[in-house]
Amino acid sequence: MRRPRGKASLRLALGLSALLIVFSLGAMALQYRATAAELERRERVLLTADLAGLAALYDQRRIIALRQAMEFRSVAAPETGMLYLLEGKDGAKLAGNIEAWPDGLTPTTGPIDATEPVTFMLDATGTPQAYIGVARELRGGFPMLVARSRAPTEDALAATRAQIFATAIVLIGLSLVAGWLASRFVMRRIDRLNKLADQVAAGDLSARLPGPRADDEFGALERHIHTMLDRIGHLTRAHGRLSDTIAHELRTPLNRIQGKLERLDGDPEAVAAVSSEIRGTVRIFDSLLEISSAEAASGGGTGLVPVSLSKITREVAELYEPLAEEKALEYGAVLQDPCMVLGDRNLIAQLLSNLVDNAIKFCREGDAITLSLEEGADRHVLNISDTGPGVPEEAREAVFERFARAERDREVAGHGLGLALVRAIATRHGAKLRVLDVKKGFSIEISWPKLPADMG
Template sequence: MISVTSLDQTRTRPKGVPLRILQSTFGRLAALIATLVSLAATAVFLIAYFAFAFVSDQTLRQLVDTDAAGLVDIYSIEGEAGLRRSLQDRLALRPLEGEGPVYLLADPQGEPLAGNLAGWPDAFSLDASWVSGVFTVDGEALPLLGRAFLMPQDFRLFVGRSTTSQAEALARLRTIFTAGFFITLTLGVAAGLVAAGWIMRRVERLNRTCQAVRDGAIDQRAPGADGADEFGLLSRNINAMLDRIERLISAQRDVSDLTAHELRTPLVRIDRTLAEAGHDPERIEQAREQVAELGELINSLMDISAISAEIGDTRGLEMLDLAALARSVTPLYADVAGEKGASVKLDAPRPVMMRGSPAQLGRLIANLLDNAVKFLPEGGEVKLIVREGPVLIVEDNGPGVPPDWRERVFLRFARISHGGPRGHGLGLSFVHAVVRRHGLTVDVEDARPGSARPGARFIVRPAGDPA
């Protein structure tokens, strides 16, 4: 019996490079291109060949007609004796290259009087129509093209040219084309195989990356992402997809780990409360409040993980006015601050347009204001500033953030003990996730350096902007 593993190994066993190329799409594409190039070369040759044959044939016929017209004029002026002398003179002046003309002057019975054609063939017609065939010229059989004329007093005249040079030229052209065809075909096939092999190697590198990720190596990335061609773009898209997948997995792992760690204490507390409650309504109500608090904790963790997974994803973002969003959120926290004799002031005189999620940015502003108001002393002040950039600043005159906490304050469940109300430590972690999703950064510094109560200034601005 054949196992599934052996079948899978049989399917994935590497084959020889030529066989893989021939079986690949790129190999078939290369073969198609080579075939098309060969067909195009053949078409060009046929056009050139028949054009050359036509032009050379017309040139030969024009030479015969011009030569015949001159001889007819000589006969009409000088008679048979003058025509004979002219034929002898022309035959004596043979060209240095190529072949000379072919003439025959015969009497009314067809007996040769002058010329280099052996005799008057029976195939010659006297109506000046074109004649072609192989005839004996100076003891040698030559292919001829010419015309036969019936002259006054029934003398016969044949004027022709040998087609040997034309045939040889066409034969050389066929030889050149045949050699060129095979050279073109060979180079085309070779170039196609080289190109197909190069493309296959790049595709196989991408496939190896995908297989490694499939097997669990989620940190692997496609090579060649710095290339400017289509493969570079494909590698960048694959890497962006893998980054997104890794963030999703990391977010899921973080939620699982942090939830398991942070929920242990609330669950133990709820269990103890319920065990001690009996029929005491106050203890039961306390347990219900603890369950609700636990639900809020889980929802906050899920929200942070969901936003972290959306980093780099611009879907769901829309144009919004950050200043208007700040104006809609501020009054609620102004009322909360007013209950403790503090105040919240907004400085957002002009619209600040940006692409973003209204819900997420609204909660970002709310979390920063809530964090500031939570630790305000009596008579304290929170100031919210919105400027072009976009830049959003929330500063207060509370206890501030110690220097050694300015990095850790954005971690999940990070809590600074200032004697104020104790939360879950997720508010600033949510802020950090939202600014990253929108391509922004958030920093914290002293609002009043050197003061006994330095306060805190949280600055949200585009990533890469100078501090």
């Protein structure tokens, strides 16, 4: 049986990995915002400290001291990334490291502090840079600009973004690898259980998982499954033994009774009727023994050899062709060759005979019976359908049970064991039965496992 290889576990692992990545990226985004806020706060602190020193000098000695301080600080401006400019009332430069007032920037009145700073772009070093600063118009009409470059902050944030991106790539890669490894680990454990389930589904109730049980949830599950299979096997064997015992013990005295009846003198018709009833009862026991034997052998390959399902089906179809013609039925077979399977030739022929015989028995003049066999991708598909009365909907679920018969068919000869034997033989060969939903009649599909490649 082909199974999707770890799709569910892989989806779960990828989902958990994606969730971990989202949480990690969210945490890194919050960290980035916190870093950006801290760098901006430090910019403000440094700008405030610089302005506080200039304000103190201005309070003490006014423009002269302020001009000297700005000239002195302009010398170190390239290293500190500061901008200074002090202009006179006529707009002439008194001090600073830039020659003209930045475009679009207007000084405001107020104290020399970092309240209401402005951000602007200026090409002071040959490359446009962002600055944050304060533009004030001092008493007497002296414009003053003190600003700090935002390049260190932007460089630090760019480096942080690059680090976050690299970390995200690594994290995604590691998460995918971890998810894949976790999926492989889980799938190895699940595959063990799936293989066991396949063997049990094929009828091998003696199948067990090899090796010691791990002390985890999977190990506990394996132990529970083994315990369950032990119990099922015990009940199945007990049921089989009971059926065999009843069949054997009752068939023998019935045969003896029949032998004595044949030696008695009496009404020939009465003796014949009783003998016929006894023979029918013996046939029931024989069918029960055949069903039990087929069920007991289910799941094992003993006695199965490569056979042509096409050839067996063709022989059975030809065998029943005269009977179908006698009842004036439309009868035909469309069979694809060679359709090889691993099976028991006699049991397969018995399965086909039961199905064809049932179809002929219940069909009326003018009805059609069709046999088809074709090779599928994984299995050979055999279909036997007819346009007879079909099976009532309420009886479809129990159609393969022993002694199952529709109420309307009570007058038709039979004991309701034919389809039960069909199911037992199909199970013996690992074939799957399916009653198809058709508008008229009865149609059954049997999908047979292909012959293994190493046996072809």
